[in-house]
Amino acid sequence: MASAAAVLQSEWTKIRTVSSTTWTLISVFLATVVIGGVISAVSNSTFGDLSDVSQTTFDPTLTSFSGMVLGQLAMVVFGVLVVGSEYSSGMIRTSLAAVPRRATFLFSKIGVAGLLALVVGLITGFVAFFIGQALLGDHSTTIGEPGVLRAVIGSGLYMCLIALFSMGITVMLRSSMLSLGILMPFFFLVSNILAAVPKAKDVAHYFPDQAGQKLLQVVPDAANGGGGSYGPWGGFGIMCAWVVAALIGGYLVLRNRDA
Template identity: 55%
Template sequence: MRHATRVLRSEWTKLRSVRATRWTLIAAVLITAGLSALICVFTRADFDNMSRRSQATFDATYVSFTGMGIGQLAMMAFGVLVVSAEYSTGMIRSSLSAVPQRGLFLVCKVAVATGLVFVVGQITGFGTFYLGQWLLGSHSVGITEPGVLRAVVGAGLYMTLIGLFAMGLTFVLRSPVVSFIVLMPFFFIVSGILSSVGATQKIAHYLPDQAGTTIMAVVPQTLDRPYGPWGGLLIMVGWTAAALVAGYFVLRERDA
């Protein structure tokens, strides 16, 4: 137990010493809040021009999180940098010499990162929600309305899982460049293409971002998915767990 505590402290020290990780988390908050606020302003101005159907199914909560589609890029960058910084600097050799139990090493690194991104994710979720609702004015909703608190907390959980998924993938690929080359097309190109084609929409529904975002929707008509909000988040948890397990096996089998 004492050894695990020392490893956790060591990982926290390493995490704080990499300035880029700090800036990526700040960027995740600012980009998400900034873009969401801008979209809420435009939505409020154009609300009267929407069709009656669109007005009737308007999801003010989901609209306040629309900037998260770009903001998640910064959270991906955090996950990549937390892992790849050790490989690019060669520190991974010292880390594994000090902690030869590679499972313990990975668990402690992931635990420290999870705690940090969870806090940042919740700050992002609540801050973005309240800012967005203020800008939506008379079209806003309160956090006590059915499903809203779940969506706000879920937005933070989504951001947390994005960071952890990126960490798992980076443990597999080791290189920050290769990790970004895989992550960015997967989330920003492949997912969009599959979801826009009728023949592949059912497949797209089970991709991590497509499934995870359902937790942020309150109005059922907002997203057409064959599962509910918590079911979608559970699918994303499965993707994240698979990435971390794959990262563990690569870490265990390969030399630093």
């Protein structure tokens, strides 16, 4: 069989030789860093206008990650396109004719793309954190404070998991357009809206993004953070479970359906 190393190398060639990879990942970085910076600066200048509760639960780390609301969407696009372009171009048939073993093919692809997403996510997270803190001025925190390093690394993990989840969904749906049409509104609107509605909140807290964002939070009850009855690593675990489910679903679809 085509060895996993060979397939990994091939997937790396595939991913680095299309321009959509570069553009989506640059978008992830820019959207997260720029918007995070702007919101940090605005928070700094309007800090006095916040209510007392908001002031006491102000989470400078999470504030510097505000841009991830949009940055994660670019990450969704990255994940969807990595897998979806195989289907939209028909390349999947060429790929599978060359690597008949579905598991080797899928997990090599997802491994390469996931690793790339993790690296970009971590870089983005650290840059967004330091720029955000610089702009927060007196209200900033430092990387040495308890929980802060975990949150910054967590932002990279979160980005990686978002990409992996998108890839799993796209393998199941076998279409870029369909996947984007479902994932974008979900992450941008549905999840956030439900998380703000009293009853639906209890369910929404177990959505992948809501659960995963717990990892980015340093102050547990931050006003702009989520609720839920789990801690940062609990949230991470819930998100991982979603990702694993999506990937297993994708694998089963790939294995059992005609390409």
